[in-house]
Amino acid sequence: MEVSVYAAKTNLSKLLARVEQGGDVVITRSGRPVARLVPIRPDAGARILGVDAGRLWIAPDFDAPLPDDVLGAFDRMIVAQALVEGVPVLTADAALADYDVEVIRA
Numbered sequence: 505m506e507v508s509v510y511a512a513k514t515n516l517s518k519l520l521a522r523v524e525q526g527g528d529v530v531i532t533r534s535g536r537p538v539a540r541l542v543p544i545r546p547d548a549g550a551r552i553l554g555v556d557a558g559r560l561w562i563a564p565d566f567d568a569p570l571p572d573d574v575l576g577a578f579d580r581m582i583v584a585q586a587l588v589e590g591v592p593v594l595t596a597d598a599a600l601a602d603y604d605v606e607v608i609r610a
Contacts, residue, residue: 506530506537579603 505527512519512531519529519541529541570578576599583603586593592606600607 506532509533509538512541575599 505522507515507519507529509531512529523529523541523543526543528543530537531539531541579597579599580603582593582595583600583605586605592608593600594608594610596610
């Protein structure tokens with residue numbers, strides 16, 4: 505169900521009742537969706553720590569430095585995103601100076 509901001513303010517109690525019964529309500533401004541009322545999921549209770557103990561293995565070198573070709577791919581992805589968004593890159597990585605993007609040294 506979609507309603508305008510005005511209708512949502514006017515009929516909030518009715519909309520909450522609809523949501524409590526499992527529905528959801530999209531609130532629009534000038535015909536564009538801006539928010540959604542949805543029911544809150546019931547509390548699942550306290551989490552039990554250690555349930556998955558022994559089921560996960562992490563390699564001893566999982567935090568070893570990445571190869572240069574992989575690091576270069578990340579650099580290019582960051583540069584491309586900065587160029588598309590028209591924003592500078594905040595970094596301590598001197599390698600980004602090789603690209604045509606504004607860099608702010610961290």
